[in-house]
Amino acid sequence: MLAASLVAIPFSGSDSAEAAAATTTVVVRGTAFPDPLTAQLSFTGYATLKGTTPETVRPIIGNAVVPPSGARSLGFDLAGGNNSVGALFMRPSMLQTTTAELQVHAAAGTRGVVYAGYQAPADAGTTRVWVGRAEVAVGAGAWQRVSALGLRFAWSKRDLATGAQLAAGPAAVINVPSFVRGHGGDGAGFYSLGFGSDGNAFSIDTLKVGTAGATRVYDLEGLATTTTISGTTDVAPGGPARLTGALRDQSGARVPGSTLLLEQRVGSGPWETVYRNPDGPRPTDPVVVPADATDPQVVVMPERTTSYRFRFVDRPLAEGSASAPFTVAVTPTLTARATAERLVVGRVTPAIDGASVTLRYADGGGALATARVDADGHYELAVPPEVGGALVVRLDGVDGLEPATSEPVRVEALVSAPPAADPAQPPAETPDETAADEPTEQPTESEAPAEQPTDEPEQEAPAPEQTPTQAPATPATPAQQPAVPDPATETTTSAP
Structure with missing residues (x-):
């Protein structure tokens, strides 16, 4: 709900935010103006400044397709009757103010009202202010610039604390510079530009206020949001994995009325909505959980490794966002x-x-x-x-x-593994291989070494032992026995 009271306006003449700088652009997320003593949203009556009727005003993302600044605008759809919403600019000097304007878009057009507030030097420190009123209109279907400078106002003196009229102003409508000079000289004040009292939806953007060479531009954007996800990283097939989502705006605060949608992706496939009842020709009951009061938790039971993300869909005043993918690994x-x-x-x-x-x-x-x-x-x-x-x-x-x-x-191993060969050592040669590669020369009879006489008697060489694997010798048959000479028949042959 936008504040309807202007009692707190600082009419002390303090410097505004743009006074110390050249022309600058400020991005406003939602309705959080960074310097409300220079610019903020206004909520006023159409017939009179304080004559509002009870209404909950809910800003939304603007309904215009292409805004004049940035990617979004700020939209409103009032009930219609007497309320107006727009821009409120507080000014330390009404005569030095050279810019006080905004851009408005209304598909069906809309009527508006502009108020100029001026506090004479004699009324400084009180709630007594001269208030001028001027009616404006915005045509249908296009962005239009509406400026408070150059308008002629009908003036009356009022008590901002009560809204009561204290004195009537001149009968003729007069612009701000002329009225200020005729009522005590320069002083602090404000400009309010409001629209929508006819009930037609409209959007605003690109608010500008300042002095010559020092203007501040306000680009109205939706709330920047950040969505995150965390949870269980590894489960067995069909095991439970708990996922926790969180949604915050650019200041770290929760987003009122927000919900998160759970999506999933298997492998490199497309992102799909997770349903509580996925079976059947048409899945039902998508997993959408509130995220405005607490960080939501969801339990999933994937059968295969699956990536999940929470997605925040655009809501009134807040930009959508999606968390980074979070993968739940499924291990058999x-x-x-x-x-x-x-x-x-x-x-x-x-x-x-x-x-x-x-x-x-x-x-x-x-x-x-x-x-x-x-x-x-x-x-x-x-x-x-x-x-x-x-x-x-x-x-x-x-x-x-x-x-x-x-x-x-x-x-336990049954046999020892063979030792690994050392590639740095060449394989050893076997005797057979040596004999095959390098035949040895046998000495001749004349080259054979002579036997050396010994004093020891000759020993008869022992018969070789048979190994267990050798078969026993078979006795020779009579036909194989060697013939034994008979001494009686043996003859001796002498040499002639």
């Missing part, structure tokens, strides 16, 4: 156990038919064995004989699910 459940047959068996939930699982050492390394998951989610991995120790089973990310690793299981 992967069990593993070792059997006496040196198998590692387990199950993947949910079942991913045909997915590949690998057996690995718990402390890292490549795959030791690979298997496929069946339609029920089961798998079976054979442990190689040389593999032993703490082992895990790993499932790579697939079908919208995150990679999963089982708890370690322990298996």
Whole structure:
């Protein structure tokens, strides 16, 4: 609700915000004017300054398509009757003020009223003010500039505390400079430009006020909002994830009457509305939660890794915004156990038919064995004989699910793994290879070394022992026995 009282207007002649600077532009978010002692919204009666009727005025985003400044304007749709809304400019000097205007747009046109307030030096420190009134009109369908400067006013002296008329002014309408000079000289005052008393919707933007060379321009925009999201980052398939949203305006305050809509996206797909009843040909009951009093919380149960965001849709006076995507990772459940047959068996939930699982050492390394998951989610991995120790089973990310690793299981190796070859050392040559590559030359009879005589008797060489793997010798048959010479028949042949 806009304030209807002008009693607090500082008629002490203090410097306005634009006095110390050249022409500047100020972006106003919603109705939060940064320097209300220079400019703010006005709420006045049409017939008289204080003659308002009870009404809750709700500013909205302007209804004009292209505003004269920035991206938005400020709109109003009054009930009609006697109230007017617009711009209120407080002035330390009425004679030095050279600009007091705004832009107005009304699709059907609208009537307006401009008030000029002037406090004579003799009335300084009181609530007695001369008030001039002038009627204006805005045509239909276009932005139009309305200025208080140059208008002629009907004047009366009034008590701003009560609205009572204290004295009548001149019969003729008079502009501000002429009236001020005829009633004691320069003094503080105000300009109020209001519209909509006929009930026609309208928008305002680009308020300007100031002196020569020091003008301040007010670009009316919607409240800048920020939407955020946080929550559970990792769940099992179908597990609950709690999401918390928050909505704030540019000052960090909550936005009155605001709600947040929850949206989701799987993979690189489009953003879609989250429904409480998603099944059926037409989902119903979208997840829309109030965000004006507390930060809303929503519980979701994704079956696949899903990104979520809260979105604030444009509301009266506030610009829409969306949170950054927040991803809830869904990790399948992967069990593993070792059997006496040196198998590692387990199950993947949910079942991913045909997915590949690998057996690995718990402390890292490549795959030791690979298997496929069946339609029920089961798998079976054979442990190689040389593999032993703490082992895990790993499932790579697939079908919208995150990679999963089982708890370690322990298996003892059957045989020692062969030592790894040292690539820096060449392979050793075997005797066979040497004999094949380098044939040795046998010495001739003349080259054979002569035997050295010894004093020791010759020892008969022992017969070689048979190894257990050699078969026992087979006795020779009579036909194979060597012939023994008979001394009786043996003859001696002498040399001639």
